Amino acid sequence: MTATDFFSLMPLIIIATAAVIVMILIAVKRNHSVVAGVSLAAFALAFLSLFRITAVTPHTLPPLLIIDNYALFYMGLIFAASFAVTLLSYNYLKSYNFNLEEYYILLLLAALGASTLAISQHFVSIFLGLEILSVSLYALIAYVRTWERNLEAGLKYLILAAQSSAFLLFGMALVYASLGSMNINDMAQLLSGANLGPLALIGFALMIVGIGFKLAVVPFHLWTPDVYHGAPAPVTAFIATVSKGGVFALLLRFFVAIDIYNYESLVIAFSVIAIASMIFGNVLALLQNNVKRILAYSSIAHLGYLLVAFLSGNNLSVDAATLYLTAYAITIMGAFSIVSLLSGKEQESDKLEDYRGLFWRRPVLSAVFTAMMFSLAGIPLTAGFIGKYFILSAGVHSAKWLLVIVLVLTSVIGLFYYLRIVVAMYSAPTDDMPSQPGISRSVSFSGVLVLAGLTILLVWFGVFPQGFISLIQNMVSSLQDVYLSMIV
Secondary structure, eight states: OOHHHHHHTHHHHHHHHHHHHHHHHHHHOOOHHHHHHHHHHHHHHHHHHHHHHTTTOSEEETTTEEEOHHHHHHHHHHHHHHHHHHHHHHHHHTTOOSOOTHHHHHHHHHHHHHHHHHTBOBHHHHHHHHHHHHHHHHHHHTOSTTSHHHHHHHHHHHHHHHHHHHHHHHHHHHHHHHHSOOBHHHHHHHHTTOOOOHHHHHHHHHHHHHHHHHHTOTTSOTTHHHHHHHSOHHHHHHIIIIIHHHHHHHHHHHHHHTTGGGOHHHHHHHHHHHHHHHHHHHHHHHTOOBHHHHHHHHHHHHHHHHHHHHHHOSTTHHHHHHHHHHHHHHHHHHHHHHHHHTOOSSOOOOBGGGGTTGGGTOHHHHHHHHHHHHHHHTOTTSHHHHHHHHHHHHHHHTTOHHHHHHHHHHHHHHHHHHHHHHHHHHSOOOTTOOOOTTTTSOOOHHHHHHHHHHHHHHHHHHHSOHHHHHHHHHHHTHHHHHHHHHHO
16 A cells, blocks of 8 residues: 555544544543544544545545545545534433443444445445445444334344345346446446446346435335434434435446446436435325424435436536535434434434424524424525525436426425424414423533534525535536546
8 A cells, every 4th residue: 555545545544543442442441521522533633634635636546446526525524424423422322321432433433434435436345335334323223222212223224224235235246247347437438338238237226226225215215214213313313414425425426437327227217216205205204293204204305306416417417416415414414403402311302292382492493493494495595495406407407307397396295394393393382282301401512513503504505605516516526527537
């Protein structure tokens, strides 16, 4: 390994080293605050190191990894979201009396796996990254073992994730048998201008099943509401942002490289998945009375929106998808931050009734939660509106009219259940309202810090989006150019 190789891998080295340091600290003396501090410092250092790596990008570490501006942006998103989750987790966990420190090892390893997906260009590194991420999530979902639903959610995710990994691995094997390569660059060259053989087509179909489970799109979504509901609120925020962000970064890199838009069968498959996700995600969210389950089903719909940008296949495609994913990450992290801050040790404040009359108890939190709901609904002056506007622009420019029409109609449905939460918060309190154990808890400084930062980003991105749009265009637009140059 050369000095440049080592330097380009510095963010991953920092995260892996921090996980080892935390294990040593636990072996010497358990201290929740120290371990959380080390984890926060690791994510902050890893994020700051990305700015130095731009001097050597794009840099390839053959045959497994590629460090380019696209990878740096997604790693930055992963580290920033992981930092916020760590802050939320510290306040969320400190009231429990069981061992808490191992939680941060799992959090570091899960972030490491998601980051590996963002820089992978080979089936081996892709599978390793997915398994590091998935195995860590098994334990994180069931970490608060005093709640029965946590163990149930962890077991469901374990079984279904193992099945999805089997589909993914079998699909990779068939693609390798057909093309004779597991490197994305080589596959892009082998498939340039050629038709997919039956073996490769079946292999890609199986890989779509595996990736579809990780992204929780229809019909691979059945685990989502139960896992979102059963997992601790900070872990749910991690799944919705870091996990899906890493997998979507992989999806974009892989299918842009092989130029999926030349293969009608794959485009049709993704189009059906996108339409089904938008329809079923929004319709099923209408039937829920639990805030976490509402957000779970809405996340299915939002992944369908992302696939609209992915399927556009024009110059706006990667930019629009990344822009929307970033806006969604900011918004959903803010929503679950509020759920986390209002949750108590005995139970989480996740029922819709728990938020009835919240404005009269916590007006500031209600205002922030309202902004998050408006952003998810795509209301103007929020980050969600800018993201949805770019997705619609990408769809219109590529004349994907069916996808665009479904997106618009289902967004109207989504507005209804987001407003249900808003109306509940601003309803006048009554004497016969159910008890709300989490509402009376004091909000920690770390939680206020996370929520304040996310709210500023939400509004800034919605009102003055040009700077952030330019950043995304400069960082991720090169993805298509890089692979086109490799093919030529």
